[in-house]
Amino acid sequence: MQVTSVGHAGFLIETKAGSILCDPWVNPAYFASWFPFPDNSALDWDTLGDVDYLYISHLHKDHFDPENLRRHVNKDAMVLLPDFPVPDLQRELQALGFHRFFETTDSVKHTVRGAKGDLDVMIIALRAPADGPIGDSGSRPAASSPSGRPGSDR
Template sequence: MQVTFLGHAGMYIETNHGSVLCDPVFNSSYFGAWWVFPANDQLDVTPYLKPDYLFLSHTHLDHFDEKFLSERIDKRTRVLLPDHPLGLVEKWLRKLGFTTFIHTENATPFDVDGLKVMITSLVAPADGPLGDSGLCLDDGEVRLFNQNDSRPVHFEAIDAFGPYDVHFLQYSGAIWYPMVYRF
């Protein structure tokens, strides 16, 4: 397994059983208030445009780059969907032209073309209506947990899928405070 960091929460994961593009963001969002750090505007994205799978943890615009997804990513890519009750990831991606979706059951491992996958979905009121999710992968050699913004609430399932060789998680809250308030 090889993981290439693409900036912010974006990564391209190459496994023995296919590639997974996670949360690719290359454009600023929220009227320019949020931008990718470290800057990735000079990165050659050509190797990442035709992944076997696409995983979008949620629809916050620092994880869901509509412009990049609509203009650059192959629409035949199979999308690994988190088990969110509103289904916004699927709805938004269908509007962009994506047609192949793999629906998952929360915190339940499954196999796709030899790649063991588990998506943990967060749907509590604290997670808001957009939800959030984490991705666990096992290609037979390496186990990875891409936690990104999600909280690890499904401890038993996460532990049972491991132990992990690689764990990606945020190191600060992606929040608006204090940039949008006047004191």
């Protein structure tokens, strides 16, 4: 497994079971008062967006960048959805053209069957009063080898 930072909370995770783009934020947010540091606008977002899976932790604008998602991310990518009490994240992604969704159950390991192999993933949905119903989340992906042992592709 190889993990590459793409700025702020964004990562590209490459496994034998496929690639996962996480929280790809590049455009200024909140009236341009928030911006990625260091500047990641020169990265090749078309290449970074050519992924098998997409994971957006939550809808805050420093994690969910609609312009970058619309212009650069593969709409056939399987979206790994946190277990939030409202479907806002899925609706926002559908409006951008994403159409393949894998709904997870909070804190449960799931195996996602993909063309390149099985991807084991667990998403922990965090809910705090300050987040409201959109919440926050964290993921722990692990690719399974042909033997079925998670993470043995390192």
